[in-house]
Amino acid sequence: MRATNKLFFILTVAVLLTGSGCKKLLQEQPRSQITPAFFSTANGILGGIAGVYSDMRFLWGTEGFTNITTAGTDEVLAGGSASGSYWWTYNNILTSDGATTALWNVAYQDINTLNGVLQFGSAAAIDTATKQQYLAQAKFLRGFYYFYLVQTFGDVPLHTAFITNATTSDTRQPIADIYTQIIKDLTDASTQLQVKPTSPFLGKPATQAAALFLLSKVYLTRGWSTAGSPTDFTTAATIASNLITNAATYGIGLNPDYATANAPGNEYGQETLFVIDREADLKYGERTTGSRASGSKENGLNFFFRPNYPSVNANYPASGGAAIMTRDIANGRPFIRIRPNTSYVLNQAFVDQADDSRYSKTFQTVWIANTAAVTTPRGALTVGKDTGLWTPPYEVPAAQVAAFKGVIFTPLGTNGANAYTTVIFPSMSKYDDPNRADVNDASTRPFVMFKLSEAYLIAAEAYFKANDNVNAAAMLNVIRQRAAYRSTNTPAQNATSVTAMTILSSQVTLDFILDERSRELFGECQRWWDLVRTQTLNERLQRFNPTEAYPHYSASNPANAFMLRPIPQTEIDLVTSGPVFPQNAGY
């Protein structure tokens, strides 16, 4: 027994000693997460910038963001399944809305990260030239975010230093100060960024050309604002026209065909200045296949403008008969969120479809039968050959209606055709993605944000505001003459259209410029800002959106209060020290 006692004693002492040697038990060594000091390395700077680019996916391409940039304007009306109804009607807009909250949160989170990159990164041990290019990315992105914040919310907090200590107070700064900072950042970026995309910033990230584009738009926007001065318009015009003149230097240029600019696979084409990237790769594209998670970063723009084409039955409008169309990749996933405001689109913006090719390059009007054994009262449909659904932008003669085997929807539904409904309407097709694996997949296409074509429109608006209608018309004519081109026309037919599309300086008005922007940029997630910038929201809603948006807009908006979106309620609630964080007027 003695031996056992000893053994026991030895074991005990051994355990005790092991224990007392365990002071290192209280030291922490993380192994699965990265700490903020990482930003002071070259990889850290690149990682911070990539992180900010990735964060933009929470905005462009998501449903809420598409609503706040597109809904409640002259171009569109609520589709049958539209979300966020108050963005369409201006009735009881929620200050807690997720889309405005997301823009606010993403922007400020990214701005702080960029401030960290700029602060830590300046000390990073990398060569000066590379470092300057990296840090210029951060400046571009900071300017970029402040520009969207100031346009959307007005006076906003301005932070240019890295915040590492939590505070619960903040204050809004005048838009003049915000614009000053934006112009400073973008001016730096326009000289310090690389001229053309180079590794590691491949594709179409920020370049000098993108910075100049944005800078011209910032000057134009400030010019219109209370912080602006007349010289802003001339500066904007100069920057934009210089960008156009020197396009070759930056490796950019207009496509000869309007359709090419929006074609799938051409997102990195010569006309593109800046994209928010996406790709099919599930990890780096941050997407799933087979479904689309809500609240995600996926690009759903290929869904939102889709009518509910699979719901039309063969006997339509009577009941009975098989569904004419089946959901497929080519025709897309019907979300029915956004429909074109046909009275504006067909009677105002795209009224000239003979010479202007852009309506047919913006909207899908024909659905080829894709379902077997469908017979309408007018005959059996052959898959892949017959047109199952047709949504022409005009009224079809009665004889043609009677002879058509499929189902026709026209703007008014005369001559035996059916009228467009809230679920069946021409489908905006710019964001189609035929290269998805599954019909329910979100888009794998990058979101093209800045295009050279828009630089012409910026320049035209700036020249117009600077009372130079000759140059304004010249800029518009470049875009309009390109729009005349159809690959199916003969050169002579194209030449005739070019002549017809050319305008005189006397034709340049603000309305004309805004209509031209619709023709060129329909549905491209900026219309609401266009109307706000040009202070035409009230007037154009009254003229073109008189039943859905205008009644509530005007009734509850005595002083154009809805020219700003509401500050997210969470921000107001969470500022718990210092002065109360004020809400925008009208909310």
Next chain:
Amino acid sequence: MRASLLLRKFLTIASGALAIVLFAQALSAQNNTIRIKGHITSTTGQPVPNATVLVKGVHAGISSDESGNFEVVAAPNATLIISSISFTSSTIKVGGRTSIEVVLTPSNSSLDQVIVVGYGTQRKKDVTGSVVSVSGATLQEVPTANVISSLQGRAAGVDIVSNSASPGASGQIRIRGSRSLSAEVTNYTPSTNAVLTAANDDALNAPLIVVDGIPYGGSINDLNPDDIANLDILKDASATAIYGSRGSGGVIIVSTKRGRPGKSVMSYNGYYGIGNRTKEYKVFNGPEYAALKTEAAAGNTINPGTNAYPLTTAEQAGLANGTSTDWQKLIYRQSHTTNQNLSLSGGTETTQFSLSAGYFQQTGIIPGQDFTRYALRGTIDHQISRKLKIGVNMMNTLGYTNSGGNPVGGLVRMSPLVSPYNADGTINKLPEAGSIDGATVNPLSIKYNSAAIVNNNRRLRTFNSLYGEWEIVKYLKYRINVGLDYSQSQAGTYSGPNTFYNGSVSLAAANETVTNSEAYTYTVENLLTYDRTFKERHHITFTGLYSIQKDHSQTSAFTGTGLPADYIQDYNLNLASSIAANTTGNPGGGNFSERGLISYMARLNYAFMSRFLVTATVRTDGSSVLSPGNQYYTYPAFAAGWNIANEKFMNSISAINTLKLRAGWGITSNQGINPYTTLGALGTNFYNFGPGTAGQNIGYLVQTLANKSLKWQSTTQQNLGLDFGLFKNRITGSIDVYAEKTNNILLAENLPTSNGAVSTTVNAGKTKGHGFEIAVSSINVQTASGFTWSTDVNFSVDRNQIVQLQNATLKQDIGNQWFVGQPISVIYDVKKIGIWQSQDAAQATSFGQFVGQIRVEDLDKNGKITAADRQILGSFQPKWIGGLTNRFAYKGFDLSVVMFARMGQKVVVPYLTTDGGAQGFDFFNNSRNNQVKINYWTPSNPTNSFPRPDASADKFVYASTLGYQDGSFVKVRSINIGYVIPSRLLTSIGITSLRVYVTAENPFIIYSPLVKAGLAVDPEGNGYGGAVTSSAGGNVPLRAITVNLNAPPVRQFNFGVNVKF
């Protein structure tokens, strides 16, 4: 040769024994006494060993043996008094019988009971803290998969809320309510701002579970309830302070069964159960669904008269021919539960052992859901020498959980107007074809395409504790406890195409994941105990402790997309068309965390003649998760007790047998934050610059701010208690009153995002709480014929409130949903006061609203509904909780009924709301899909309960207000009827005791306004979170338990036996 020698010896002994028995019988006949054989069992059929059997009027008693048998010689008209620790004693008239079956009723309040108080034991009468003990026998009255759900309603101050009805789910447990405010931030999406996880809330507020002295983390499902001998729950700080930082949420000490000296006993416990859903979610039937669509068109506020979701051709036909499919009925199935446990225990005076093997299997009522547990356990206790003792407990469990999917929300959505089958009897694959949800695959695919649905988790856990005890000198003992808890789990999911869960059509969209996790905890405790009585009146026990603990966990997870065939499932990621580290979680794919704890503790117990009792404790903990410099904290605790009944002046009061006053004060603490919080971490994401791999990058973002000066949170608690025993201890019980204050609360604080980060972790704020608890056990009726009726009742009230926020001047922090003077979790929103009625149309218009929409209170009377109109609408804290167990026993029959009530709390029902985003019920009241049946407004039904359907709205104003409901309920938890078969019928077949029983689990709900209104199937929560963002701004805290569309609770009937050999 040898065998025959043995046989001869045996025969000699046997004949000798026979002679003695015969002689004794002869003696008894001579003295007009009879020899009575008895057998003692508990109400659950377990034999009761070591019970004391006294013949009334005769002083000497005997004890029952390991099988519960006893023999006693007494007069035929004698009265026997049978008592045992943790049972109510029983008085039985012999009445000339020579064979007696005795059934003892478990009791939680016997004062001679030995209580495990942490690092030692005490007799209940010497305990100074607030401790409640629940025996394994009591728990078995509610047979469930895990011990926590058996505990529901069984102990005062212990509040257990189930949070899922799926097999293998556990529950949320709080002892004396919550103290901490918040949690870590995960699942961050910019549109919803910060989202807090409940899991971490559990880490902060849940009790510490200790099994045989070693802290037990992780899933309680790994513990086989049949291995549990006893639970002791330490509630007040004077008792929990010895567990220091981990004891702030209370402590549950689990003692497992161990061997005893004597004949080896083999026992078998088993039951088989069949269950069915208690209820289905009530949805609109075919014609009602069609009417909803019509009304939603009429109520369309954007395009009046239109509905984007008209009846499809098939639905029109269905309406015409009377189709009204009950999709839930088609999917729910009968559930089956099997529980088998075999154990063997016994030993000699120096070595005792126990071995047990358990098998538990439960299938859920939803196809694809089941839970299986294999448990194997062995204990050895061995006295090496007079001074040395060692022992080991090795518990091994292998658990398989198949979670399947949750189809309930989807089933509720399905159109009742379509048929699941085609006219020819084949499956109608796309029943909703032609509608916007036409791609929805028939829910029956859950059954016919089950190979495409995998969601399993296999966990192997081995929990080992080893101790050695050395009596260094007389009175002084050294003990070492070493614990090693190791678990490894592998989880896999597969979601193939063409199922109800994954409507995609191609295998390219198949998803499969594999997750591997390893976790271990080791604990080494060194204890020194000095236990001595001086001059027969001063009893001193000193306990000293030095311990270390390390927790480690590590996970890796991968996702594959696209597979060549369904049957590959999650077995070979190599066949996936793409593989990536699982991006969910932050950082995705892998996780590593470790935390360390070093502790020193000293405790002194002093008792003066069992009249005055004093306990003093001090403990120091050092934790790795806090900032260097703030890592150590010291907790003192004091308690005193006065056994009034032992005073002379009480001798004359015969009605009072026990009366003890207890008072305690102590500090506990909390370090339940995640490791590395003080270091800060960057959020990660992914981006591609251009197409191709060259531009692919990992991105980093600052999302949370590190706090480099985090320190301990501490709770000071006072407790005053009274234990009593009246009328020969027929009525026993205790009353406790307590108050507590918590300072420097560790909390994740949401920040204004304009400052660049979503949240940070801070020490801020103070809360206070108070409450009282009553537990009474009484023997209401006890007749000479053997009928007993006893009752255990417990009742508790807990109130907590926030006393101070981040700084003394801040009275409310709306963004974090904290309000000074209010309970910790409240609902803050605009208040629904009805529905806008036709006669108020003009007023509705002035608010920008339509008749039929939700009308909310304009608190500031400014003619506009703004954020300023939000108010506190209620709290998730129950007004009271209570439990009632009634037991009846008569001649081998026993009956127990367990009831449980939780009253006065709000619950959130997200599926009665919508926010158009991730939370709530998408397209609620919009008629796109079917939904839970509600009483909605129409011009001809001017109700004030639910608004008019509106086909234009994916969310409607103030929808969040519809989800706040009264969650009060009174439930019958179980009814248990058993019969102990008389042992005389059994001995011949070698069985010592046999009890058969039938149990009904969840037989019925007695009271629940929510269920009565038809809006829910169960008032208890079945998940965390999911509450919608308020229309007026702000989130309901995710720490609130919500009632979601999930598997309905199961009403289960079990048939079981308890056998001893």
